[in-house]
Amino acid sequence: MKQSILILGGTAEARRLAEVLSRDARYAVELSLAGRTRTPVPHAVPVRTGGFGGAEGLAGHLVERGFGMLIDATHPYAARISANAAMASKISGVPLVALRRAPWLPQAGDRWQIVAAISDAVSALGSAPRQVFLTLGRQELLPFKAAPQHRYLIRSVDPVEPPLQVPAAAYLTDRGPFREEDEIRLLRQYAIDVIVAKNSGGPASYGKIAAARELGIDVILIDRPELPDVPAVENVEAMVDYLAHALPPL
Structure with a gap:
């Protein structure tokens, strides 16, 4: 039996993660998009578009669909969605991990x-x-x-x-x-x-x-907004490794 994963997406990393996980027989993946982009690129997994109705709505979706993991792979500036994801994880008991790319750092010559x-x-x-x-x-x-x-x-x-x-x-x-x-x-x-x-x-x-x-x-x-203090990794490869340990097969 596959483990169900909900990815909150909208980034290139979320799309790539969904593609990688779609080829892994251990997982069943759904990707959620806010729907702000009118022409989203194709994805390798089923896509849900639109909001959940805040943290409680997201928590209800997680429980109703039997998800075993919530991945926040939204944009680093999507602070409200990240906050809702953290609260939904607490309400539902579904574990949360964030995929957060590292910020750019200044180099010599930058102004x-x-x-x-x-x-x-x-x-x-x-x-x-x-x-x-x-x-x-x-x-x-x-x-x-x-x-x-x-x-x-x-x-x-x-x-x-x-x-x-x-x-x-x-x-x-x-x-x-x-x-x-x-x-x-x-x-x-x-x-x-x-x-x-x-x-x-x-x-x-x-x-x-x-x-x-x-x-x-x-x-x-x-500057980047303050985001919830949750388990986080910086790239797709690290997320795949994290899931292998945190989400064993049912």
């Missing part, structure tokens, strides 16, 4: 400014007009309306609708991974002098960070 919130990033841009590259989620762009003096290049997985209400904004719809050499060309093409991003970690979106270092461009990084 980083760390801020606590997106509103702080808006202030950090300053009053003088700048060429700004925004690589944030569509739902997090509105605060930049308060700084209309800048010219913005905005990249997102899905189209930004409605557009940001500023005089000058260009939009790119694309999905990573992004190579450093391509990011260098992009930054030069749009004469970018500052990037605003989250410290997402991982290789998929690191190209812009390396490109900024190469070109001497400022980077304003939104």
Whole structure:
């Protein structure tokens, strides 16, 4: 009999983990997506889309479906989902483990400014007009309306609708991974002098960070939120090893 695992996903690691586990006869896997991305990539396991109704709703789903393990493989900035996962684990008694990629660390030549919130990033841009590259989620762009003096290049997985209400904004719809050499060309093409991003970690979106270092461009990084203190690993391989010990066959 297979052990049932629920993965809270939305990241490349969650997709890869689901693919790896789908080939393992010991496990039956369901992947949960919040549904914010309109064009999600295909997955190797059954996918559930949409919320659960908070921690209690998630706990009920875990018990009703007989899951033996909950994996939080959401984005490092999905603090509310991670908090609900931790609470749902306590309510249901289903063990929880997080897959959390390590944050990027500054290197020689990086010109980083760390801020606590997106509103702080808006202030950090300053009053003088700048060429700004925004690589944030569509739902997090509105605060930049308060700084209309800048010219913005905005990249997102899905189209930004409605557009940001500023005089000058260009939009790119694309999905990573992004190579450093391509990011260098992009930054030069749009004469970018500052990037605003989250410290997402991982290789998929690191190209812009390396490109900024190469070109001497400022980077304003939104600091990571505080996440629940739960068992955690940093990559898919470590998660597979963890499950082999923590979730023996039924």
